Amino acid sequence: MDGWAGKILRVDLGSGRCATEELAPQDARAFLGGRALAVRLFTREVAAAVDAFSADNKLVIAAGVLTGTGAPSAAMACAVAKSPLTGGISAADVPGHFGAELKFCGYDAIILEGRAPRPSYLSVIDGRVRVLAAEHLWNESTDRCDELIRQEFEDPWKAREFHILSIGPAGERQANVATLATRGMLALGGAGLGAVMGNKALKAIVLRGTRGVSVAAGKAFFGAVTDAVAALRQEANTLSRQLSDAGTALFLQAASALGAVPVNNFSGRAFTNMAALSDAALARQLSGHRGCFSCPIACVRMTCVSANGFRGCGEGPGYDSLVMLGTNCGVESLAAISAAGYACRNLGLDPISTGGTIALAMQLAEEGLLGAEELAGPLSFGDGAGVVRLCRLIGLGKDMGCVLGNGAANLAAYCERPELFAGVKGREMPPIDIRAAQGLGLHFATSNCGPYHLSGPLAEELLGGLDAAHKTEGKAAQVVLAQNWRAAASSLGVCQIAFMGLDHATFAPLLSAATGAEVSTEEILLAGERAINLERAYNIAAGITGAEDSLPERLSAPMSAGPAAGQTCRLNELLPEYYRLRGWADDGSPSAEKLSALGLD
Amino acid sequence: MERIKIDFNKCTGCRMCEVACSLSHLPDEVNPRRARIRVLREGEKSFPNIAGPYTEAGCNSQLLIVVDGVTYDECALCRASCPMKPIFKEADETPLKCDFCGLMDSPGPSCVRWCHSGALSLVETDL
Numbered sequence: 033m034d035g036w037a038g039k040i041l042r043v044d045l046g047s048g049r050c051a052t053e054e055l056a057p058q059d060a061r062a063f064l065g066g067r068a069l070a071v072r073l074f075t076r077e078v079a080a081a082v083d084a085f086s087a088d089n090k091l092v093i094a095a096g097v098l099t100g101t102g103a104p105s106a107a108m109a110c111a112v113a114k115s116p117l118t119g120g121i122s123a124a125d126v127p128g129h130f131g132a133e134l135k136f137c138g139y140d141a142i143i144l145e146g147r148a149p150r151p152s153y154l155s156v157i158d159g160r161v162r163v164l165a166a167e168h169l170w171n172e173s174t175d176r177c178d179e180l181i182r183q184e185f186e187d188p189w190k191a192r193e194f195h196i197l198s199i200g201p202a203g204e205r206q207a208n209v210a211t212l213a214t215r216g217m218l219a220l221g222g223a224g225l226g227a228v229m230g231n232k233a234l235k236a237i238v239l240r241g242t243r244g245v246s247v248a249a250g251k252a253f254f255g256a257v258t259d260a261v262a263a264l265r266q267e268a269n270t271l272s273r274q275l276s277d278a279g280t281a282l283f284l285q286a287a288s289a290l291g292a293v294p295v296n297n298f299s300g301r302a303f304t305n306m307a308a309l310s311d312a313a314l315a316r317q318l319s320g321h322r323g324c325f326s327c328p329i330a331c332v333r334m335t336c337v338s339a340n341g342f343r344g345c346g347e348g349p350g351y352d353s354l355v356m357l358g359t360n361c362g363v364e365s366l367a368a369i370s371a372a373g374y375a376c377r378n379l380g381l382d383p384i385s386t387g388g389t390i391a392l393a394m395q396l397a398e399e400g401l402l403g404a405e406e407l408a409g410p411l412s413f414g415d416g417a418g419v420v421r422l423c424r425l426i427g428l429g430k431d432m433g434c435v436l437g438n439g440a441a442n443l444a445a446y447c448e449r450p451e452l453f454a455g456v457k458g459r460e461m462p463p464i465d466i467r468a469a470q471g472l473g474l475h476f477a478t479s480n481c482g483p484y485h486l487s488g489p490l491a492e493e494l495l496g497g498l499d500a501a502h503k504t505e506g507k508a509a510q511v512v513l514a515q516n517w518r519a520a521a522s523s524l525g526v527c528q529i530a531f532m533g534l535d536h537a538t539f540a541p542l543l544s545a546a547t548g549a550e551v552s553t554e555e556i557l558l559a560g561e562r563a564i565n566l567e568r569a570y571n572i573a574a575g576i577t578g579a580e581d582s583l584p585e586r587l588s589a590p591m592s593a594g595p596a597a598g599q600t601c602r603l604n605e606l607l608p609e610y611y612r613l614r615g616w617a618d619d620g621s622p623s624a625e626k627l628s629a630l631g632l633d
Numbered sequence: 634m635e636r637i638k639i640d641f642n643k644c645t646g647c648r649m650c651e652v653a654c655s656l657s658h659l660p661d662e663v664n665p666r667r668a669r670i671r672v673l674r675e676g677e678k679s680f681p682n683i684a685g686p687y688t689e690a691g692c693n694s695q696l697l698i699v700v701d702g703v704t705y706d707e708c709a710l711c712r713a714s715c716p717m718k719p720i721f722k723e724a725d726e727t728p729l730k731c732d733f734c735g736l737m738d739s740p741g742p743s744c745v746r747w748c749h750s751g752a753l754s755l756v757e758t759d760l
Contacts, residue, residue, distance in 0.1 A: 319677070324647065326649050330750060
């Protein structure tokens with residue numbers, strides 16, 4: 033098979049038995065890879081009623097079809113499981129080099145089922161697949177776990193070439209905010225998945241492959257990629273250039289101008305102090321740039337801080353951390369935000385879910401509902417050291433860290449203040465105040481995995497100007513198209529961040545040259561639409577109905593200040609049109625006609 | 634004469650160069666393990682390393698070198714196709730070496746063409 037590896041690795045963690053299966057050509061063609069394929073494999077095998085922490089839950093990781101071919105920014109593998117955070121399906125892209133290495137090991141996907149009887153890690157090295165003991169890795173940070181795995185392998189030079197996916201102590205304790213990590217990078221929107229991996233007692237997956245990915249028309253493919261890389265150098269490509277220079281932090285200026293940067297647990301005020309978190313301020317801590325496999329954009333910034341008692345080096349902060357560990361906690365200290373970000377990476381914590389929980393904790397502490405004893409010290413909005421302290425508490429499960437680790441929805445219920453939870457379907461709100469961005473409001477309300485900004489019209493909304501962001505006209509159609517495209521991107525294996533800076537028209541020719549099949553842009557988009565419809569049908573069977581396509585009470589009041597002052601969510605103007613465009617019934621369920629048209633019945 | 638200049642400060646570790654090299658030398662296959670340029674990750678930095686001469690035996694003395702105040706293992710940065718390391722050789726041990734592909738038909742080596750960060754560039758030298 034060209035493009036695809038043609039094989040799936042199935043691992044029964046309970047028995048340690050591993051088997052290789054064929055990837056059915058019709059599945060490959062209809063779902064491509066990544067999100068659509070992982071969702072397809074998952075929903076076919078895991079009943080909707082299965083609990084996230086049941087041994088019957090599975091963790092499916094599928095590489096994009098273009099992952100490992102060298103297509104621009106095609107680095108991703110998508111991890112899918114029943115999420116403990118939402119009780120529904122969750123899909124998150126894994127960045128870095130893990131996905132490509134999966135293809136070089138000869139697999140399009142891994143299906144992890146059951147639960148290991150003791151802490152274990154999966155080793156897939158030079159064609160040999162084994163489930164090995166990981167007691168000595170348990171309790172270690174993601175960085176240290178990575179180091180230890182390499183150190184203990186007999187050939188240090190081969191060990192340098194390992195690519196490792198792991199969980200931190202929070203994932204081991206099955207904290208809902210725990211995510212998956214790979215050498216300093218975190219899964220994009222992976223809250224809950226770290227908990228599932230921890231529930232399976234799986235600490236890490238180690239890959240080293242020696243196979244190649246075969247490409248049908250090598251010369252044509254080489255030419256297409258060469259042209260795509262050359263196109264990035266052109267003047268017109270300002271977004272990709274900005275992503276290369278500033279990383280995702282570039283969105284802070286644009287979001288701030290819309291009044292869309294949340295402050296103090298989505299209080300309704302908007303962040304405007306760009307001087308504290310300006311490009312110049314960020315540039316002062318820059319020590320380098322890092323890129324995922326075959327990504328010419330390389331948006332990850334390497335930084336070092338040493339100020340105000342905060343010391344460390346690592347990846348970020350990008351937009352998510354600047355807001356969720358920063359402005360939404362009332363914190364504008366770049367050093368504190370950076371340090372909190374480094375801690376999240378090391379402990380395997382999703383910055384959005386963790387930051388959202390910390391912001392809520394700050395509000396509850398200010399209202400006297402959480403005490404200093406429980407939080408290892410006083411806590412209030414604006415306390416940068418407090419954010420770092422709480423990341424460590426949550427990561428290590430100390431004091432109230434165990435409760436906080438279960439996320440903001442749980443915390444709000446615990447303190448009997450459910451109206452303070454800013455989130456949808458139990459998952460914390462991403463770093464956009466949607467009262468200032470109507471299209472993203474619709475997307476967050478309807479997103480199957482819970483609200484997440486990269487899987488919808490992020491660039492479209494943030495970079496389209498103030499008036500457009502505050503309008504609802506045309507937004508339903510824009511959201512449907514953006515959701516389909518982002519799901520399609522993930523199925524190709526193309527990064528959702530880089531995707532915003534790449535020309536969408538490049539992918540059909542690339543995929544055709546890689547696979548030898550004549551694939552059109554429409555077909556690529558269809559794979560994305562299939563993913564979304566499969567997820568939706570699964571969630572409904574799991575009890576997450578259209579009634580959950582709503583926005584929280586926390587965001588019901590109008591914005592009180594900033595460029596979006598007076599704006600409210602106008603979801604009711606958009607939802608019926610959205611369902612109609614999707615071919616779904618009034619209750620948000622996919623119609624039989626739609627499922628049939630997509631070949632999903 | 635043209636040479637490839639490596640600025641490791643600009644390398645992001647994306648490994649586009651490894652893919653470009655393998656696609657340029659193998660019929661229809663992407664396989665970084667068979668590339669004549671490999672990106673080595675040492676701590677927080679990435680070093681593109683272009684395959685050089687073949688050697689029958691590893692060095693007797695394995696040195697440490699200091700670059701910008703940071704100490705590196707010289708073996709890690711060495712360009713040789715050497716029995717001590719798994720890089721720059723095929724599965725059957727045949728050594729691999731950079732052949733400066735594309736020199737005769739511009740615009741030059743594939744790795745440089747695909748490098749977007751500027752870590753690899755073509756420079757004129759008098760040597």
